[in-house]
Amino acid sequence: MRAFDGNWRDHATGNGVPSRQLGYVAALLFFAAARFGANAVPLAAQSDSAQSDSAARTPRFTLSAGLGNSFGGVGGNGEVYLFGGRVGLVAGLGFVVQAGFGGTETSTTIAGAVRGNSSNRPSRWLLEVAGGKYLGEDTHYGPALLVGRQWIRPSGLTWLLDAGAGLGVDDAWHPALNIGIGYTWR
Numbered sequence: 001m002r003a004f005d006g007n008w009r010d011h012a013t014g015n016g017v018p019s020r021q022l023g024y025v026a027a028l029l030f031f032a033a034a035r036f037g038a039n040a041v042p043l044a045a046q047s048d049s050a051q052s053d054s055a056a057r058t059p060r061f062t063l064s065a066g067l068g069n070s071f072g073g074v075g076g077n078g079e080v081y082l083f084g085g086r087v088g089l090v091a092g093l094g095f096v097v098q099a100g101f102g103g104t105e106t107s108t109t110i111a112g113a114v115r116g117n118s119s120n121r122p123s124r125w126l127l128e129v130a131g132g133k134y135l136g137e138d139t140h141y142g143p144a145l146l147v148g149r150q151w152i153r154p155s156g157l158t159w160l161l162d163a164g165a166g167l168g169v170d171d172a173w174h175p176a177l178n179i180g181i182g183y184t185w186r
Helices: 019-036 048-057
Strands: 061-068 073-082 087-100 103-117 123-134 139-152 157-167 173-185
Touching: 061 157, 073 103, 087 123, 123 157, 123 173, 139 173
Parallel strands: none
Antiparallel strands: 061 073, 061 173, 073 087, 087 103, 103 123, 123 139, 139 157, 157 173
């Protein structure tokens, strides 16, 4: 039994992550980001110089360190950008330290997320669906739905801040948060 009552969900009871609903939300994120993004003009309709400028600004990959759902607690993650930077697939590895009456316990976690970004601009809004699992245990957390901002400096320095709510072990919604700093390759 865990003392932590944040965004962790116990699958030993048979209560699984609602994968169908998570798939619907991910599809909605994808289509919303593709349709309502600030740069919704297809590349084929842009001039050659606009295409080269857009391609030069488009993020390709980000490595970050931080804390939160998509970082697996405290850890790091990598994000691959698809569809001109509008969709990001995130994989994270981290750890969670839990203090209780029986002492301190550290667990390694893996995390995953899908992010829909408002544009490929340096400062953009994002909508994220995240979840994860304790390694070596049958305990999951999420799904969590978060909204936030990502800032990518011209130098590649990247900041992330998003917040929302996610399912905990008790099948109740709890606050969820991601705070990170990293580097983005274009």
